Amino acid sequence: xxxxxxxxKPFKLDEVRExxxxxxxxxxxxxxxxxxGRQKGHTELYRGAEYVVDFLPKVKIEVAVDDDKVDGAVxxxxxxxxxxxxxxxxxxxxxxxxxxxxxxxxxxxxxx
Amino acid sequence: MTSLASLxxxxxxxxxxxxxxxxxxxxxxxxxxxxxxxxxxxxxxxxxxxAAAAAAAPAPKCGDKGxxxxxxxxxxxxxxxxxxxxxTVPGLALFYMGMVxxxxxxxxxxxxxxxxxxxxxxxxxxxxxVAFTAGNPFFxxxxxxFMKGDDPTTAVAATFSKGIYLPDYxxxxxxxxxxxxxxxxxxGGYAERFKFSAMIIFSILWxxxxxxxxxxxxxxxxxxxxxxxxxxxxxxxxxxxxxxxKGALDFAGGTVVHINSGIAALVAAIMLGKRxxxxxxxxxxxSVTMTAIGTGMLWMGWFGFNAGSALEATGAAGLAFFNxxxxxxVAGCAWAITEWLLKGKPSLLGVCSGIVAxxxxxxxxxxxxxxxxxxxxxxVAGVVCLxxxxxxxxxxxxxxxLDTFGVHCVGGIIGSLGTGIFVNPAFGGTGVYDxxxxxxxxxxxxxxxxxxxxxxxxxxxxxxxxxxxxxxxxKFTIGIRASDDAQEEGLDLADHGEKxxxx
Numbered sequence: 001x002x003x004x005x006x007x008x009k010p011f012k013l014d015e016v017r018e019x020x021x022x023x024x025x026x027x028x029x030x031x032x033x034x035x036x037g038r039q040k041g042h043t044e045l046y047r048g049a050e051y052v053v054d055f056l057p058k059v060k061i062e063v064a065v066d067d068d069k070v071d072g073a074v075x076x077x078x079x080x081x082x083x084x085x086x087x088x089x090x091x092x093x094x095x096x097x098x099x100x101x102x103x104x105x106x107x108x109x110x111x112x
Numbered sequence: 113m114t115s116l117a118s119l120x121x122x123x124x125x126x127x128x129x130x131x132x133x134x135x136x137x138x139x140x141x142x143x144x145x146x147x148x149x150x151x152x153x154x155x156x157x158x159x160x161x162x163a164a165a166a167a168a169a170p171a172p173k174c175g176d177k178g179x180x181x182x183x184x185x186x187x188x189x190x191x192x193x194x195x196x197x198x199x200t201v202p203g204l205a206l207f208y209m210g211m212v213x214x215x216x217x218x219x220x221x222x223x224x225x226x227x228x229x230x231x232x233x234x235x236x237x238x239x240x241x242v243a244f245t246a247g248n249p250f251f252x253x254x255x256x257x258f259m260k261g262d263d264p265t266t267a268v269a270a271t272f273s274k275g276i277y278l279p280d281y282x283x284x285x286x287x288x289x290x291x292x293x294x295x296x297x298x299x300g301g302y303a304e305r306f307k308f309s310a311m312i313i314f315s316i317l318w319x320x321x322x323x324x325x326x327x328x329x330x331x332x333x334x335x336x337x338x339x340x341x342x343x344x345x346x347x348x349x350x351x352x353x354x355x356x357x358k359g360a361l362d363f364a365g366g367t368v369v370h371i372n373s374g375i376a377a378l379v380a381a382i383m384l385g386k387r388x389x390x391x392x393x394x395x396x397x398x399s400v401t402m403t404a405i406g407t408g409m410l411w412m413g414w415f416g417f418n419a420g421s422a423l424e425a426t427g428a429a430g431l432a433f434f435n436x437x438x439x440x441x442v443a444g445c446a447w448a449i450t451e452w453l454l455k456g457k458p459s460l461l462g463v464c465s466g467i468v469a470x471x472x473x474x475x476x477x478x479x480x481x482x483x484x485x486x487x488x489x490x491x492v493a494g495v496v497c498l499x500x501x502x503x504x505x506x507x508x509x510x511x512x513x514l515d516t517f518g519v520h521c522v523g524g525i526i527g528s529l530g531t532g533i534f535v536n537p538a539f540g541g542t543g544v545y546d547x548x549x550x551x552x553x554x555x556x557x558x559x560x561x562x563x564x565x566x567x568x569x570x571x572x573x574x575x576x577x578x579x580x581x582x583x584x585x586x587k588f589t590i591g592i593r594a595s596d597d598a599q600e601e602g603l604d605l606a607d608h609g610e611k612x613x614x615x
Contacts, residue, residue, distance in 0.1 A: 042395055045212075046461055047515060048502025051396050 001096040001109060002070045004063045007035070007089040008081040013059050018065065019076035026112060029062040039087030056091060064096055095104045173266035174279045181268065181277055188425040189282050195416025196289035200228050200296050202446050207406030207468070210298055211397040211514050215602025216304045217612035223299045223308075227315050231292040239291055240284045242320075243327040244269075249354035250325050252332060259284070271336025271423040274547070278423060286420060291327070294369045295319050300516030301377025305599055308607040310592045314582055318376060322578040324367075326571055329353040330360065330368050339547035344538055359559065360567035361535060361544070363432065364421035366476025367529040371571045372438070374521020376520075376579040378512060383583040384592055386511035388599045399574060400461050407464040411440060414471050418478040431542070432478035439486035443470025446494025457598065462498070465519060469497035472523035477531040481541045485534025493526045525568055532564035533557070 008016060014029065020028060034055035041054040065073050070093065077091055101111040158383035174181040209217045231239070241256035256262060262280055269283035295315050302311070333356055338348035349357060355367070362368060387395070397403060418436045422429035448458040473493035474486055481489065482614025501518030512518060535541035536555050544560070546553035584590050598606035605611060 045455055045457070045459065046396050046400075047465060047498075048506050049395065051394055055392075 001064060001066055001100060001112070002071065002093045004065065004073055004077070004091060005094070006061050006063075006077050006081070006091045007033070007058050008061065008077070009083065009087065009089060010057060010059045012081040013061070013082070015080040016061060016077055019080040019086045020073060023069070023072045023076050025063055025065060025073055025076075031060045031062075033058050037087070037090070051094070056077045056087070064099055064112055066112060075098075114392065137193065163245070172268050172277050173263075174268050174277060179458055180183060181279055182424070183274065184273070184425045185423070186279060186282060189278055189286055189420060189423065189431070192416035192420025193282065193286045195413045196286070196293065196420065197228075197413075199410050199413030199417060200224055200289070200293040202297075203406050203409030204293060204296055205406070206402050206487070207464075208303065208403075208514055209408060210399040210403030212304055213395060214398040214613065215601070215604055215611075217604065218610055219603035219607055220299065220303055220442045221306070222608060223306075223311060224296045226312065227296045228292040228311065229301070230316060231319055232288055233296050234316065235288040235291050236610060239319065239324055240287065242324045243291075244284075244287065244332060246332070246334070246351050247328070249352070249357065250329060252324075253327050269336065272336060272428070272545075273424060273426070274336045283423075287327075290365055290369060291319065291323055294323055294365075294373045297373035297516055298377045298380060300514030300520075301379075301381040301512050302384050303387075303513040304603065305384055305513075305594050306380070307590075307594045307598075309593060309605070310586050310590055313590070314380070314579075314586060317582045318575075318579055321582070322372065326355075326372050326574060327368050329355040330362050330567065332356060336547045342548055345548045355567050355570055356565040359544075359563035360528075361435065361480060361531050361564070362476045362528065362567060363479045363531070364418045364475045366472070366524045366531065367567050367571045370472045370475060370520040370524030371528065371568060372524075372575045373574045374517045374519075374524055375572050376437060378510065378521065379515035379576050380583060381510050381512040381517070381578040383580070383587065387513060388596045390511055390572070393584055397461065400464075404460055404464055407467050411436075411467060411471065414440075414475075418475060422479055428479040428542070431482075434483075435474050435478045435481065435486040438483065439474035439477075439490035440467055440470035442487055443467065443473065443490040443494035443497075446470075446491045447498050448512070450495050450498050465497070465501065465515070466494045467524045469493045469519050472497075472520050473495070473527035473530065476524070477534065478529045479542070480531055481534040482539070484540045485530060489527060489530030489534060492530070493523045496526060497523050521572075528564050528568050529561070532560045535560065584589070 006016070006027060010032070017028065034057055036055055041052055041056060044051045044053060056108060061077075063073055063077075074091055074093070081089055099109075099111040100107050166474055201224065202221070205221045208224065209220040212220045236258060238254065238257050238452055241254055241261075242252045245252040245255050247253040259281075264281060265279075267280035268277035269280045271278055295318065298315075298318070306314075330353055333352040334348040338351075339345040360367070377597050389395075414436055415433055419429040419433040422432055444463050444466040447469060448463045451462040452458040470490040477485060477489055497515075497519050500522040501512075501515040503513070505518060510517075533539070535543065537543040537552070538555070538559055543552040543555050545551075583592060594603055594606065602611075
């Protein structure tokens with residue numbers, strides 16, 4: 001099992017969710033986050049005061065999938081979140097040791 | 113008071129100044145209507161009476177024949193009063209709260225609302241009496257404390273037309289809304305760091321020792337009916353406020369409201385020190401849209417403020433209405449265009465700031481200048497207030513958080529000078545009315561500018577000193593500055609135990 005963590009542009013969230021649903025991913029977790037990468041921040045001006053905004057808003061999605069679905073999920077995410085402009089985000093994949101469904105006590109890939 | 117009335121009401125060169133009328137209490141013998149007053153047939157027989165008889169004439173009363181209050185005027189003034197209320201509650205409150213950080217949004221709103229209520233109570237208790245009764249050139253008297261001696265249905269206040277009066281209770285409420293917004297305007301200078309308890313005490317003391325005397329100095333006079341001939345006019349003039357006597361013009365409060373509050377805001381900003389974390393933390397406005405809503409409310413309410421200051425539904429009110437719309441739009445454009453040129457982008461906050469700068473600048477000029485005067489005065493205000501709020505502030509390093517000084521004091525000074533220049537009939541202004549000769553007087557351009565400079569100088573010195581002394585005393589007694597912890601947490605929770613937004 002793998003845990004896929006993707007940082008994407010907020011307005012791409014719906015497309016990514018749809019793409020993941022299509023390949024049969026049963027659930028994702030979404031968090032609003034801020035950060036910086038190559039895109040850097042921007043400057044805001046209010047009357048005379050200038051503010052440099054270093055951290056830009058992004059969305060973090062987390063998806064746990066069985067090993068055979070990893071490639072499909074990554075492809076779905078990267079395709080759906082792609083705009084070709086700087087700031088599209090990143091995908092991280094980590095190994096997942098265990099998963100448990102709280103309601104039934106199922107474990108492993110049955111819990112996904 | 114009796115001295116005011118027993119003087120024969122002659123005419124005098126009245127007037128320069130114009131603005132507010134004097135309140136004439138029911139109990140006070142006062143001016144008979146002028147001989148020429150068309151609206152007063154039954155009283156006409158007393159009109160031409162010699163001075164001695166005139167002195168014994170009954171006081172004008174609303175409802176008396178010959179002193180009938182005009183229904184159109186009274187309606188307009190009550191509507192205007194409600195408009196000016198709307199400027200503070202909630203117009204100014206929203207204008208300011210949008211510009212502060214989320215954690216101070218509620219406390220900033222709270223400042224305007226609570227100041228309005230406190231000043232309203234004090235106004236009826238003693239404010240109206242001290243500002244708008246005869247006394248000396250700097251203060252009125254205590255004759256009308258808590259509306260003492262004022263018959264609720266018949267007491268009247270003078271307007272700018274002979275023989276035309278307003279119900280005193282209406283005039284008192286109209287002026288109340290001016291006093292309240294003036295004190296509330298200062299909030300912009302000390303935003304996000306003034307301890308609430310000290311803020312309230314400061315507001316009460318500044319209202320008492322700065323607003324009331326300045327309002328009296330600029331606006332108090334015996335009313336047009338006192339100016340029956342040159343001698344009576346001289347006497348009446350000697351009762352007027354100090355700045356009024358200097359011949360300064362302030363139609364709706366460029367001095368009394370804007371220069372007055374603007375300089376106090378600067379003093380407060382300096383005395384309180386900068387907001388903790390200024391320059392290091394993000395202090396961008398939390399909701400420019402809220403500021404835009406407040407701006408719209410201010411602009412609408414300002415029609416009551418400026419056109420209402422004519423005190424009658426006349427051509428002067430119409431001119432003030434015109435300028436309040438046209439001049440303000442000019443300043444909104446001027447600020448945005450300047451910003452576009454200097455920074456590369458026009459901003460909504462810039463348009464809103466320009467609108468307010470225009471409203472401020474046109475305030476003293478509203479009923480005096482024509483379209484040319486409004487255009488130039490407001491265009492200058494839109495550009496200069498921008499520079500004052502950005503470059504000058506940055507250069508001198510004071511933290512006038514929401515630019516009360518940069519917009520209101522600077523805009524008020526530009527407006528006051530613009531009034532002095534463009535009231536000139538040669539530039540399309542109305543000129544200055546001579547209530548003795550009952551016609552527009554010959555215009556003296558140089559003398560008018562000197563009058564305006566007196567107006568500006570005295571207000572700056574008086575209000576600035578009063579604010580300084582009050583804050584100094586409070587600083588070393590109860591303390592004025594919210595602690596760094598309170599500022600970090602936000603004054604909403606620290607001072608009021610609630611938050612603006614719970615989501």
